[in-house]
Amino acid sequence: MTSSSTTPSSAQSSAQGLPVRRIGRFYLTDKLGKGSNGAVFLGHDPVIDRAVAIKILGTSHGIADKKQREQQFINEARAAGRLSHQNIVTIFDASSEGGTTFIAMEFLQGKDLRELLASGKRFDSIETANIIHKIAEALAYAHDNGVIHRDIKPANIFILPNKQPKVVDFGIARAPNRILMNPDNPEQTLFNNNILGTPNYMSPEQAMGQQVNHLTDVFSLGAVMYEMLTQQKPFQSNDLDKLLNQIAHKQAKPPSELNPNVSVSLSNIVSKAMQKNPADRYASAAEMAHALQKVLERDQRLKRKRKQGGKDSSDVGNDDKPSISWISWLALIAAIGLVAAYSLK
Known part of the structure; x- marks a missing residue:
């Protein structure tokens, strides 16, 4: 997949370096x-x-x-x-x-999410919620049809020019019972227990070589969302054993602690998706999509309300953070005035 607009040549055209024409x-x-x-x-x-x-x-x-x-x-x-x-x-x-x-x-036009993040692209909270919501719905559909991806990661999420995401490499994530790892590339796909996954985004059950179900995709999607919100992977180490141990046992910091612009509600969605015990995660990708949908709907309501009231909407996506109303400010000013008046007596 590439962002190039190259068009296919005729049947007679040669292709240098191709295994077959x-x-x-x-x-x-x-x-x-x-x-x-x-x-x-x-x-x-x-x-x-x-x-x-x-x-x-x-x-x-x-x-x-x-x-x-x-x-x-x-x-x-x-x-x-x-x-x-x-x-x-x-x-x-x-x-x-x-x-x-x-x-x-x-054939898709655009770039995958890995390329975009590596190039310095930053997604705000609502952009992230929109993209992850659509991917969660796609995964829910796939799971309902008996297909588990097993290797959700930025490289397998393609972003089209219209900002619509596409999940690629779907269902090709299976391999022999062994581990193949390139020590020079810790993000290389890892083969383990008939499960193919990328170490930085794999679920704890994958990291421990256990049997997986559809909830492994929920965890990995949470890990992708974590990186989009914080610009860093939830688990990082150049040592494979240490990385797998982190995934299996270490709890990642909430995204809102790393990025103050991330709302508590979105941070909680990531944390729930990335619970170590699959039973503590969302019960399905559809449930995760529903949680994101509620955040997006609330954002739309706030935008309409702020538009009607002529208020600045620059803090959209952070609506669940505490704020002080104008009534509170008046009460505070009045209290200060009373204290000042009393002290002058």
């Missing part, structure tokens, strides 16, 4: 990027005459588990292909041909 019915034109699970290319679907993104499964993890990885890649991609939601990337095809395993998906 054609895969299935799709023609590859440009390389868009590379992740821990494979590379993504810009492709062209000649049947429908549209641009597509082609993700090709990598083979760097060895030949021994190649068939298992291929089967899991295809099975999970097909599971995700059943999903049809405006905030989930659409998958068109998944297959294995000539030793190459791939999925063809919707």
Whole structure:
């Protein structure tokens, strides 16, 4: 996925550095990027005459588990292909041909959240609530259809030019029973107990190699929201064991303590989503989405009220923080006047 507006070339065009020029019915034109699970290319679907993104499964993890990885890649991609939601990337095809395993998906214009955060993009509280709310609704839809993402992180949240988010790499998060970690890149995806996750955003149950359910996505989404609100990850360490131990046992500081502009209500939503015990989190992504919806609705009410009263709306999103009304100020001034008058007697 890229912000480039590159258009697919004709079937006769060559593509330097591509593993194949054609895969299935799709023609590859440009390389868009590379992740821990494979590379993504810009492709062209000649049947429908549209641009597509082609993700090709990598083979760097060895030949021994190649068939298992291929089967899991295809099975999970097909599971995700059943999903049809405006905030989930659409998958068109998944297959294995000539030793190459791939999925063809919707080509998106924009940038992923990881790129935006790394470039210095700052999201205010309401922007963050809007984005996370839509992702929570998308996850709720996926969970209702039996698909758990297992690797929610900024790199898997794509932001379109109209600021609409799309969850990508849906349901491809499965791998063999072992840990593969690049010590030079602590954010590299980690394989553990048939669960694929990124260490900084994975749930405690993932970190401890336990069985997971849909609530692992709730925790990871809370971790993403935490970073958007505070500009820092909730758990950080260059040592993998220490990082996993933090995730499993350390409670992150509330976002409102790190950023005074974050409302208590939003900070509480993050904290609840990131509870160590899954039973203490929101019972579902839908419940988390509902909590965010209440914050957004209150924000809209305050904006309308301030607009009607001609008040400054610069503190939108911090409505649950204490304030002193004009009546309180008058009472305080009167009290000071009485004290002053009494002292002059």
